[in-house]
Amino acid sequence: MQANPPKVTVPDMQRMKAAGQKITALTAYDYPFTRILDSCGIDVLLVGDSLATVVQGFDTTLPVTMDEMVYHLKLVTRARPRALVVGDMPFLSYQAGVCAAIANAGRLLKEGSAEAIKLEGGVNIARVIKAIVNMDIPVMGHIGLTPQSVHRMGGFKVQGKKAGRQPGARERLLDDACAVADAGAFAVVLEGVPMDLAQEISEKLPIPTIGIGAGPHCDGQILVIHDILGLTERFSPKFVKRYVDLRGVISQAVNAYIDEVRTGAFPLDAHSFH
Ligand code: KIV
Numbered sequence: 001m002q003a004n005p006p007k008v009t010v011p012d013m014q015r016m017k018a019a020g021q022k023i024t025a026l027t028a029y030d031y032p033f034t035r036i037l038d039s040c041g042i043d044v045l046l047v048g049d050s051l052a053t054v055v056q057g058f059d060t061t062l063p064v065t066m067d068e069m070v071y072h073l074k075l076v077t078r079a080r081p082r083a084l085v086v087g088d089m090p091f092l093s094y095q096a097g098v099c100a101a102i103a104n105a106g107r108l109l110k111e112g113s114a115e116a117i118k119l120e121g122g123v124n125i126a127r128v129i130k131a132i133v134n135m136d137i138p139v140m141g142h143i144g145l146t147p148q149s150v151h152r153m154g155g156f157k158v159q160g161k162k163a164g165r166q167p168g169a170r171e172r173l174l175d176d177a178c179a180v181a182d183a184g185a186f187a188v189v190l191e192g193v194p195m196d197l198a199q200e201i202s203e204k205l206p207i208p209t210i211g212i213g214a215g216p217h218c219d220g221q222i223l224v225i226h227d228i229l230g231l232t233e234r235f236s237p238k239f240v241k242r243y244v245d246l247r248g249v250i251s252q253a254v255n256a257y258i259d260e261v262r263t264g265a266f267p268l269d270a271h272s273f274h
Contacts, residue, residue: 026228027224043084044222129180134184173197
């Protein structure tokens with residue numbers, strides 16, 4: 001009999017980078033999906049604030065609250081996944097001050113049983129990362145296209161393009177990456193970053209980079225589960241690969257059910273009690 005594979009931990013992330021082993025990550029928001037993704041052997045499950053868009057139906061990630069993040073974390077961690085569970089810090093749960101940031105990060109671990117937290121920002125948020133890490137709460141950074149900054153960026157746009165298109169942006173992104181690593185983050189998400197810059201950052205940083213729309217040279221990759229399964233109607237960015245059309249599969253099943261109930265083909269004797 002094969003023993004259960006060991007739990008994935010924060011220090012494993014560093015070991016995987018050192019060994020050149022790609023880190024696989026997906027988002028999860030509830031119990032049944034967590035059971036499935038974990039049984040496939042995914043390394044990291046992020047309870048992302050993307051739940052605001054793919055689960056709650058908002059246009060941006062801004063409205064999701066701390067209470068809602070904790071609730072979804074509980075649904076995920078109740079599945080006792082082998083994967084490392086990271087809880088996302090929602091908009092304004094960490095920007096307004098270090099004390100509130102520590103308290104909210106602590107809630108994700110204490111109430112939601114997360115094993116690490118993620119927050120967006122670089123140089124501007126390094127002080128907060130350092131303070132949270134000092135409380136022994138592991139932090140995953142997130143730089144580049146940071147969805148909580150959608151209004152400053154004027155939309156969900158690739159960041160750090162070559163000089164001329166966004167003057168100084170590459171240098172700023174390199175500074176952000178170094179600031180996050182120096183502040184003690186154990187990994188950093190690079191979102192919407194040109195692949196050559198993502199490669200440079202991945203080679204320069206001692207911590208693993210997890211890419212989303214950042215090309216193949218990152219130490220790992222993350223995508224939103226609803227996007228890879230074809231569950232969303234929303235605009236699909238270039239970096240998303242849709243592995244299955246689950247909307248189509250679900251529609252087919254539901255249409256068949258409606259049809260069978262209407263025609264009397266369901267339920268039959270086999271589905272009934274005598
Ligand atoms: O909220 C989220 O799902 C994320 C990932 C896509 C990186 O931040």
